[in-house]
Amino acid sequence: MTHHEAGRKCVLLYVGDHDPAGLLMSDVIKSNLMDCANVKGVDFDPSAIRVERIGLTREQIDDLGLPWIENLETGSGKDLGDPGHPDHRKPYVQNYIASQGRRKVEANALVRDLRGSRGWSRRRSTATSRQAGPLSTKRGWLRIDRLPAMRSRR
Helix, strand or coil, X not given: CCCCCCCCCCEEEEECCECHHHHXXXXXXXHHHHHHCCCCXXXXXXXXXXXXXXXXXXXXXXXXXXCCECCCECCCCCECCCCCCCCCCCHHHHHHHHHHCCCXXXXXXXXXXXXXXXXXXXXXXXXXXXXXXXXXXXXXXXEHHHCHHHECCC
């Protein structure tokens, strides 16, 4: 019996950057999963999988005092806030700039160093027992170091 047949629901929790592309990523993940259903020889139906973005939200940014980065630079090093960027005029970019400005917060701002440093670390690393940050969910706060899939493997 499959999980679906047993009445269990699969929910994929997603935490991403608070920027134009990051806010759309839940839809992209679901679309990519749906594309996998068409792979020849693979018995996979992702239609019942719900992708739920649990962070990074504006509320979390405000509540936790997370640092804003004053640009919309992408991984390619180009700035979406620049009118010369090929995606600058796309609705998802313009809507984001209108509501949030030409700034962003990276999801790794949720990771903080618990060894005594003040404030939030912008260090790129996975959560370990010494590094944890809270995530807001509908049911309250949880710590990312308690999610087994996010622990670093040594």
